Amino acid sequence: MEVAETDTAARFPDARARNIATLCARGAPAEALVRTSGRVVHIRRKSRLLLFFDLRAPDDASVGVAGRVTTVCKAGPLSAAEMQAVRADVRLGDIVVVVGPSEPAPPPGVPCVLALSVRVRTRWLGANPSRPFAPQPLGAHAFGAEATTADTVGTSASAVERASDGAAHALAAGHAPAPGACAPRAPPATCVHFMSTGGCRVVGCRFAHEVPAGGRAAWLAEARAARAARGQCADDPHGASDKATSAQRARVFADWLVRTYGTERLSAGSGVLDIAGGRGDLAFELHTVRGVRTTSIDPRAPQLRRAQHRFVDAHPHAPRAPHVRARFDDAFARSAEYGALVRSASLLVGLHPDQATGAIVEAAVSLALPFAVVPCCVFAHGFPERRRPADGQPVSSYEDLLAWLGARASAGEVRTDFLRVAGKNRVLYMLHGGARRGDDALACVECEPEAAATL
Numbered sequence: 001m002e003v004a005e006t007d008t009a010a011r012f013p014d015a016r017a018r019n020i021a022t023l024c025a026r027g028a029p030a031e032a033l034v035r036t037s038g039r040v041v042h043i044r045r046k047s048r049l050l051l052f053f054d055l056r057a058p059d060d061a062s063v064g065v066a067g068r069v070t071t072v073c074k075a076g077p078l079s080a081a082e083m084q085a086v087r088a089d090v091r092l093g094d095i096v097v098v099v100g101p102s103e104p105a106p107p108p109g110v111p112c113v114l115a116l117s118v119r120v121r122t123r124w125l126g127a128n129p130s131r132p133f134a135p136q137p138l139g140a141h142a143f144g145a146e147a148t149t150a151d152t153v154g155t156s157a158s159a160v161e162r163a164s165d166g167a168a169h170a171l172a173a174g175h176a177p178a179p180g181a182c183a184p185r186a187p188p189a190t191c192v193h194f195m196s197t198g199g200c201r202v203v204g205c206r207f208a209h210e211v212p213a214g215g216r217a218a219w220l221a222e223a224r225a226a227r228a229a230r231g232q233c234a235d236d237p238h239g240a241s242d243k244a245t246s247a248q249r250a251r252v253f254a255d256w257l258v259r260t261y262g263t264e265r266l267s268a269g270s271g272v273l274d275i276a277g278g279r280g281d282l283a284f285e286l287h288t289v290r291g292v293r294t295t296s297i298d299p300r301a302p303q304l305r306r307a308q309h310r311f312v313d314a315h316p317h318a319p320r321a322p323h324v325r326a327r328f329d330d331a332f333a334r335s336a337e338y339g340a341l342v343r344s345a346s347l348l349v350g351l352h353p354d355q356a357t358g359a360i361v362e363a364a365v366s367l368a369l370p371f372a373v374v375p376c377c378v379f380a381h382g383f384p385e386r387r388r389p390a391d392g393q394p395v396s397s398y399e400d401l402l403a404w405l406g407a408r409a410s411a412g413e414v415r416t417d418f419l420r421v422a423g424k425n426r427v428l429y430m431l432h433g434g435a436r437r438g439d440d441a442l443a444c445v446e447c448e449p450e451a452a453a454t455l
Contacts, residue, residue, distance in 0.1 A: 034113060036069055037097040037121065040090060041136040048396060049075035049083060053090060054136075055098070071098050073115045080394070084381065086118050093124025093133030132202065195219055228422055238420045246423040249374075250281035253351050256419055256427065257372060258290060261347060267293040269344040275328045275360050276353035279303045280321065287321035288312070295341065296323045297332075328356050333363045343367055352376040352424065357401070358383065361408045361428075368433035375401055376424045402428065 038057030045051050051073040073086050077100070090096060097119040103112035124133050191207035194200045195216055200209055212219050228240040244252055257266065266272050266286070271293025274283040280302030287294035289311065296302060302323050304312070312318060324341075326332055333342045342348075348364045350357055350373040357375050364371035378401050380386075386395040389407040394400075405428055406414045419425040 033099055033116070034102045035097065035099045036113060037095060038069065039124075040092055040094050040096055041068075043090065043092060043135070045087065048087070048394075049080070051083070051087060053096075055096060056136075070112045071096075071100075071115050071118075072103070072112050073118065077114055077116055081384070084384070086115070088381065089120050090118065091124065091133075092135055093128070094120050095122040095124075097121050134206070190219065192223070195223075231423060233418070233426060236418045236425070238418055238425075240422070243420050243422045243425070246421065249419065249421045249423065249425075250285050250351060252419050252421045253282060253349075253374065253427075254285035254290060254292075256417070257286070257347070257349065258292065260372075260417075260429070260431075261370070263290065263292055266346050267291075268346045270341050271295060271345065272347045272349055273297060273342065273345045274321075275348060275350045276356035277302075277351070279305070280323065281305070281308075282349065282351050283321035283323070284308055288315075288318045291319075293346075294321045296321050297326060297328050298323070299325055299327050301325060328363075329359050330363070333367070343369075345369060347372065349373065355379050355382055357405065358386070358408075361405050364430065364433065365409050370430045370433050372427055372429035373405070374419065374424065374427050375405065398424070402426070 036055065036057050038055030040053050041056050042054040043051070044053070053071050053073075055069050055071060057069055073083060075083055078086065097117075098113055098115050099117040100114045101116075103114060189207050190212065191200050191202075191205055191209050193202070194205075194207070194209045195211070200207075225240070228243075232240055257272070272286055272295070274280070274286070274294055274296045275298075277283055277296045277298050278300065280296045280298070283294045283296035283302070284304070286292040288308075302321075312320075324338065326338070332338055342363065346369075348360050348369055348371040350360045350371075352374055353360060354377055357373055360371055360373055363369075375398070378395065378398060380394065380396045384394060386401075386404050387393065388395055388400050389403055395404050408414075409430060413430055415429055415431070417427045417429065419427060
């Protein structure tokens with residue numbers, strides 16, 4: 001099934017001409033460029049600036065042994081934006097067209113092409129929406145005939161393990177593997193979905209679907225402990241065993257807000273704005289449970305959990321937090337309908353607010369309002385304009401995001417603390433709003449038209 005083509009040269013009109021000019025400036029003739037196409041059978045993402053993928057191109061014998069060629073995509077020949085496009089567009093099984101200079105063939109004889117242009121001609125998932133493509137890494141079978149559709153979607157983890165075991169037994173007996181035999185490899189990791197739910201719906205899943213000898217409960221407990229240890233920040237004073245579960249983070253954050261700012265201060269003006277609050281857990285904890293005036297802002301409608309329904313049934317007169325179904329951004333904060341709500345808020349908060357994290361901090365700083373956010377995901381692709389304050393490189397990690405958020409306010413204004421809860425638990429906050437920024441301050445487009453016109 002043909003789909004609209006994705007071409008870096010089309011998306012970046014001057015890219016290919018610039019890349020070819022750079023190549024020629026280094027002494028390579030433009031006619032040295034080769035054009036090859038084939039199915040992507042293996043992808044190796046080394047970093048944001050370096051990516052390799054292998055093509056099987058059986059109809060183009062000029063590009064490799066038995067039609068296999070390695071494509072090199074790296075910064076320099078490709079810009080950062082082009083690299084981002086390639087990383088996002090190229091997937092296993094896709095038929096891809098690559099243009100670039102050929103490189104000498106390193107062992108074991110697979111030539112390389114340095115990509116100057118990458119175009120996705122056909123999507124694998126377009127014709128096989130329910131059948132993932134099984135990767136074909138470089139190995140003893142790398143130069144055999146191109147795998148059929150059945151070969152690429154029916155390979156299970158157990159089949160790979162059996163083939164690997166045969167080669168391992170041959171080595172143990174002192175015999176070299178027969179030509180075409182798989183090299184010994186480690187047993188596949190256990191499938192998390194299988195262990196969590198008792199089943200797996202992924203066709204051709206490459207992970208093992210067997211309960212370990214210790215049992216399912218022990219495996220899940222060990223996996224949770226390992227995940228908690230990976231997420232533990234070096235400067236987090238709370239031990240992993242002392243933290244509440246992530247399901248309790250709204251309650252823990254609400255307690256922290258009351259303890260840090262006080263109920264009276266939080267309820268002043270239009271109260272707390274819980275931005276990107278999802279189901280409304282934090283607004284429920286503040287407004288309904290603790291009586292702190294709170295408004296929830298999120299495009300989704302609030303939805304009570306079972307425990308919250310029980311609380312409402314036991315306290316029928318407890319107030320429900322007002323909810324605004326909208327996306328919080330600069331236009332929302334400046335609008336005639338909601339601008340006054342934002343400007344008179346006592347505090348802007350976000351608990352894992354995803355894409356709204358930056359908007360919360362920037363709006364609070366511009367309006368001289370205090371804020372408290374618990375960042376989580378980075379969304380580097382959604383905000384390519386963000387740059388690390390130290391070196392001007394793109395924000396691409398959690399640490400980069402923290403540094404970028406801290407640089408939104410004046411030095412020393414943003415403080416940090418940790419919630420006693422599992423998962424991302426670092427709080428960035430300001431106790432006081434400070435001085436309102438003149439040119440950057442948000443202005444209502446109707447109430448303050450002259451100020452808004454200067455933005």
